[in-house]
Amino acid sequence: MKKKLLLLGLVGLTISSTIVSCAKDDDDFGFEQSQKSTVNLTFLGTEISNYKSLEVEILENNTGSLVKKLVENNNILNLELAYGSYKITVNGSVVTASGETVDVAATMTADIKTASSALSIPLLVKQFGSDFIIEEVFYTGVKTPEGKNYNSSRYFKLVNNTDKILYADGLIIGQSEFLTSVNNNVTPYTPNEKFAIKGMMQLPGSGTNHPVNPGDFIVIADNAVNHNANTSTAFNLQNADFEFPSIKNATLAQVDNPSVPNVKIIYTSMAFDDMIYLHSSGVESYVIARFPTGENAENFLQNHKYTYSYTNAAGNITNKSAYAIPNSWIVDGFNNSVVDKFQHILTSTTIDSGWTGVGEFWNDPNRLGKSVRRKVLGKTNTGKNIYKDTNNSTEDFIKNAEPSLKNGIVH
Numbered sequence: 001m002k003k004k005l006l007l008l009g010l011v012g013l014t015i016s017s018t019i020v021s022c023a024k025d026d027d028d029f030g031f032e033q034s035q036k037s038t039v040n041l042t043f044l045g046t047e048i049s050n051y052k053s054l055e056v057e058i059l060e061n062n063t064g065s066l067v068k069k070l071v072e073n074n075n076i077l078n079l080e081l082a083y084g085s086y087k088i089t090v091n092g093s094v095v096t097a098s099g100e101t102v103d104v105a106a107t108m109t110a111d112i113k114t115a116s117s118a119l120s121i122p123l124l125v126k127q128f129g130s131d132f133i134i135e136e137v138f139y140t141g142v143k144t145p146e147g148k149n150y151n152s153s154r155y156f157k158l159v160n161n162t163d164k165i166l167y168a169d170g171l172i173i174g175q176s177e178f179l180t181s182v183n184n185n186v187t188p189y190t191p192n193e194k195f196a197i198k199g200m201m202q203l204p205g206s207g208t209n210h211p212v213n214p215g216d217f218i219v220i221a222d223n224a225v226n227h228n229a230n231t232s233t234a235f236n237l238q239n240a241d242f243e244f245p246s247i248k249n250a251t252l253a254q255v256d257n258p259s260v261p262n263v264k265i266i267y268t269s270m271a272f273d274d275m276i277y278l279h280s281s282g283v284e285s286y287v288i289a290r291f292p293t294g295e296n297a298e299n300f301l302q303n304h305k306y307t308y309s310y311t312n313a314a315g316n317i318t319n320k321s322a323y324a325i326p327n328s329w330i331v332d333g334f335n336n337s338v339v340d341k342f343q344h345i346l347t348s349t350t351i352d353s354g355w356t357g358v359g360e361f362w363n364d365p366n367r368l369g370k371s372v373r374r375k376v377l378g379k380t381n382t383g384k385n386i387y388k389d390t391n392n393s394t395e396d397f398i399k400n401a402e403p404s405l406k407n408g409i410v411h
């Protein structure tokens with residue numbers, strides 16, 4: 001996947017203000033090319049516990065002279081440089097306050113033309129991906145204080161973990177056909193080529209209708225209403241960006257909120273063709289994807305049927321039919337399971353090589369009201385979270401997390 005640079009934190013003076021203030025202090029005609037400056041470089045980022053290793057390259061643009069320095073377990077570099085116009089490049093790794101080792105980089109230009117110069121260089125986290133990632137899925141649901149099942153208020157939360165505006169238009173969410181807790185040894189089975197699905201929805205929009213700023217998120221709720229008004233243990237999701245209510249299944253008692261756009265259900269294996277229902281025990285996998293140019297829901301249903309068979313417990317052959325999303329369309333995904341039931345992951349390891357989950361064992365009653373969330377690596381310069389995505393959900397996610405929308409949707 002394409003690597004993107006994200007701002008970890010911008011601390012201290014910016015270069016441009018340094019240059020302006022230095023220039024104003026100078027006699028306009030007072031410096032010569034041969035003069036030297038004592039330069040103090042400080043590398044900075046938020047929530048960093050150790051500046052482990054930084055390779056610094058300092059290139060003078062006119063003469064081509066290049067200085068290389070290695071800075072270890074430190075974020076300060078002092079050196080002498082001739083007056084000139086410099087490009088400073090930094091590559092390395094740091095340890096965050098939460099103990100994660102992350103790659104960082106920085107580039108900066110600076111004019112050095114005073115006897116001493118102090119530069120603060122903001123380090124950027126090198127992050128994976130160039131599209132949305134799944135930050136959280138709340139699939140367990142809640143029980144009412146009276147101990148009854150409350151079947152709504154589940155949601156997907158997708159985050160723009162890049163440094164540019166992304167459009168949610170047309171994003172696909174896929175729910176696995178198989179369970180991580182059951183392995184029937186089906187044939188054919190090709191998870192390295194495609195992801196078998198039992199449910200698939202697509203967000204509306206024609207390309208640029210739903211912009212999402214860097215670091216911001218969208219919520220796709222089963223039903224975008226204030227569930228907290230129905231039962232005190234459920235969440236207020238009325239400000240969700242999209243919803244997938246099932247009106248046809250009356251037992252869910254879901255309603256269509258007219259002010260929140262509905263997703264398009266492209267495929268579901270449920271008896272109600274408007275219904276996608278997340279497995280409360282958390283043994284499914286989820287992906288997000290985009291149709292390549294020329295593909296759409298109609299083509300997909302024509303060309304991506306997936307039929308398979310297996311030998312059932314009675315010794316007979318079971319034939320089944322589902323659909324499958326090519327892995328090349330998938331932009332993110334992750335597996336969920338529980339320790340005492342885990343059989344296999346359902347994604348290619350290039351999408352997710354691990355699994356996360358909620359609950360300590362199969363149908364652990366304490367799983368209810370908890371979700372899975374990604375770990376936070378740091379903050380953007382606008383105070384938004386940057387999330388971990390190494391395509392290994394065992395490392396990237398927090399199990400048994402407190403749902404981020406517990407107190408409603410706050411951006």
Ligand SMILES: [Ca+2]
Pocket residue numbers: 243256257258259260261262
């Ligand atoms: Ca609606």
Ligand SMILES: [Ca+2]
Pocket residue numbers: 133331332333351389390391
């Ligand atoms: Ca990923």
